[in-house]
Amino acid sequence: MKAVYLVVAILGLTCLVVSAYDPSPLQDFCVGAKESDGVFVNGKFCKDTKVVKAEDFFKHVEPAKTENPLGSQVTQVFVDQLPGLNTLGISLARIDFAPKGLNPPHTHPRGTEILIVVEGTLYVGFVTSNQDGNRLFTKVLNKGDVFVFPIGLIHFQLNVGYGNAVAIAGLSSQNPGTITIANALFKSDPPISPEVLTKAFQVDKSTIDYLQKQSWYDNN
Template sequence: MKAVYFLVAILALTSSIASAYDPSPLQDFCVALNDTKNAVFVNGKLCKDPKVVKAEDFFRHVEPGNTSNPLGAQVTQVFVDQLPGLNTLGISLARIDFAPKGLNPPHTHPRGTEILIVVEGTLYVGFGTSNQDGNRLFTKVLNKGDVFVFPIGLIHFQLNVGYGNAVAIAALSSQNPGTITIANALFKANPSISSEVLTKAFQVDKTIIDYLQKQFWSDNNN
């Protein structure tokens, strides 16, 4: 009888485990296709007929990003929309270029963990935990060759604290991890979030919220 109870407990435990990454593919590849003719719908994309897939479907050249924006940083995404061959493979990456003092502002990837390696320069990076974990902040100064991980869904940032330009490469555990820039989501929402909501949430005067909502919030992702 004890063995039966143990088996039931194991089944209950394993059945409650949720996948935290993209589903595993059931074929070699599924190159994303915008054409609906003679295609199969898989993981949110239409799949190209495997007989006409070519090497270019798995290739993309990434140029340095233009950092002449208010944030002084540019994220060049290589997600499934930019590289169709990533479809169903559960991975993607981004190149992040920083001018001196450039910032990739606080943001989150709701569908992917990020691992970042510094290719050039010095970055101050960090992420904050959830309310349940006390909103703890983990930070580190990274130099060339250093690696740092940002857990899935947590707010994180990178700031160039060196004297020259900096470059980092980020790999993510989803073909389409998504990006939510916190300031944009709050103060650039369309339609706007009610001032009553924001003044109460931040416990500041309405004039401050009005000022923030009138600012130009740069989107440094392309």
């Protein structure tokens, strides 16, 4: 009997782990719709299949402007931008970089990212978890190079070439989410208590006050 309980417990834990990721679809497609008269699946209502058209699976992505404090701009193609992605468990983003442009340290809480450099030279990297000693893995990527960032880990990309750079990122979720570290810590609404931040970063309050007053740019 104990063995039966153990098997049931293991199966229960397995189900919890599996459900932490985008579920596999049980139909050809479930185009996301804003209307509330369809079937609600994974955060979106499904569009009536009889009125689905090719445009539901299509989006044109233009180069983005990079005249901002970071010198980079991310153009997301997640389920909100491309309804046909609903329930398919994938998405992508185009990242444009000016010379020396930075896609700052951030995480995707619901997706692994695989990135290919289309143009230019990027210095990229990610940091492992506390349990792995916060190890830093970095690489300089040139046109055609591919690099993967494991789900949930802090990562970044910096243009170290002399011209513009472009990269395409594929993600293992229709809505992987983005948490930019500096913005989350110093631009939260309402602000995080200075007492928390001064202790966490081992600096005085004036430093935290300065950081919280900055205009942290969101390049997504």
